[in-house]
Amino acid sequence: MSSSQDQSLINKVFSSDNTAGASPAVLQAMMDAGAGIQAPYGMDRHSEQVEQALADIFECPVSVFFVATGTAANALALSVYTPPWGAVLCHQESHINVDECGAPEFFTHGAKLVFVEGDDSKISPKVLATMAAPNTADAHSVQTSVVSVTQTTETGSIYSLNELSEIGRICKENGLKFHMDGARFANALVALDCSPAAMTWQAGVDVLSFGTTKNGTLAAEAIVLFDQTSAQEMIWRRKRSGHLVSKMRLISAQIGAYLKQDLWLDNARHANAMALRLDQGLRVIDGIDIQGDTRSNMFFCHMPSAMIKDLLAQGFYFYSDRWGKNIVRLVTNFSTREVDVDHFIAAAKALAEAG
Structure with a gap:
């Protein structure tokens, strides 16, 4: 499978756990x-x-x-x-x-x-x-x-x-x-x-x-x-x-x-783990300030305006500003994959490094 095909399969939606379908x-x-x-x-x-x-x-x-x-x-x-x-x-x-x-x-x-x-x-x-x-x-x-x-x-x-x-x-x-x-x-x-x-x-x-x-x-x-x-x-x-x-x-x-x-518990554990993976990957990136502890399947951070704008332009979908200026909420779910999370982290890191 080509890299372009891989890219097309990446889930870029982190706006809500309601975006997932059903098990x-x-x-x-x-x-x-x-x-x-x-x-x-x-x-x-x-x-x-x-x-x-x-x-x-x-x-x-x-x-x-x-x-x-x-x-x-x-x-x-x-x-x-x-x-x-x-x-x-x-x-x-x-x-x-x-x-x-x-x-x-x-x-x-x-x-x-x-x-x-x-x-x-x-x-x-x-x-x-x-x-x-x-x-x-x-x-x-x-x-x-x-x-x-x-x-x-x-x-x-x-x-x-x-x-x-x-x-x-x-x-x-x-x-x-x-x-x-x-x-x-x-x-x-x-x-x-x-x-x-x-x-x-x-x-x-x-x-x-x-x-x-x-x-x-x-x-x-x-x-x-x-x-x-x-x-x-x-x-x-x-x-x-x-x-x-x-x-x-x-x-x-x-x-x-x-x-x-225990499908319900397994789904929840996975969703929570994916949010924690976001936390661990994003907290080391310059310009990103983690907001509170990530304990569930929701992750909050403060991002520079330019980074938010560029991530949205790349097709990522998430909510920002509702919880404060430049505060971003990322929500994972039972179907979120590690590759989806890692792709978001890599995009944010690249933008930070580009200045």
């Missing part, structure tokens, strides 16, 4: 599930098997509701715990605030997102403790109802188990529900090297938006209720919102294949 096993599972006749609306054997698989993985009984998008998972999860006059405590840089186009407010019929400060896009438990007390005696204020964290955060940081447990303790003491937006749940899990139970219900999490689309499925998310008292309400809310898919087996089958033989 072959997931696509095959969808095709298999599409054959034959099965009961609709989640009454099929695939959905039942995946619900049991998630109960096994989390080591506790759970109620599972499959949806096709993370936005639906987050908004529906929050809606069962937050009245229109309620407040969701979250970080200003949380996914539900910056990337959901007001869906949480829409699904809750007007609940307010109230920001809790903290470094690295994470809620500070110390600050949260000062804001979590119920204010039911004040009819002029929104009523705190839910705390929501993004794990992994939008800037690639990860809540430690101690941080999650402290937030969970504060929620319990103040009668608040605890929601975890886990769009990149697997990436955080393998980075912490802990059990799914330890990162969720054992830390006090009541409901998890279990994301899979960014890590190997085509379009499949799950709302996992550890607090099963809200399961009946979720049934109505999912249907009323238009997210009760008739051929649900095509969603649940994706998650079944995703969980089988």
Whole structure:
């Protein structure tokens, strides 16, 4: 194969983990599930098997509701715990605030997102403790109802188990529900090297938006209720919102294949490793300043304007400036190859050396 042909096969896209397709096993599972006749609306054997698989993985009984998008998972999860006059405590840089186009407010019929400060896009438990007390005696204020964290955060940081447990303790003491937006749940899990139970219900999490689309499925998310008292309400809310898919087996089958033989964990480990490879290769290049620790599949750095412009002109695709002037975000995924990463590093190095 010629060098020009090799060049044409290089993946230059580092803008998002949503740019990848799906793992072959997931696509095959969808095709298999599409054959034959099965009961609709989640009454099929695939959905039942995946619900049991998630109960096994989390080591506790759970109620599972499959949806096709993370936005639906987050908004529906929050809606069962937050009245229109309620407040969701979250970080200003949380996914539900910056990337959901007001869906949480829409699904809750007007609940307010109230920001809790903290470094690295994470809620500070110390600050949260000062804001979590119920204010039911004040009819002029929104009523705190839910705390929501993004794990992994939008800037690639990860809540430690101690941080999650402290937030969970504060929620319990103040009668608040605890929601975890886990769009990149697997990436955080393998980075912490802990059990799914330890990162969720054992830390006090009541409901998890279990994301899979960014890590190997085509379009499949799950709302996992550890607090099963809200399961009946979720049934109505999912249907009323238009997210009760008739051929649900095509969603649940994706998650079944995703969980089988630890595909989800292997995919996440690979994506995280590729981001770390970017970190190690770019941090030694003059003019590039690494921003924070690379723990998940997102890498941030500061680049000179000319380098950003030239890399984009070469066909690389990534986001810049959203997180600050000349701040670049590079995102890897389960299908990112070492050659793709090395090609980006080599291009950046060549530009730095050329001045």
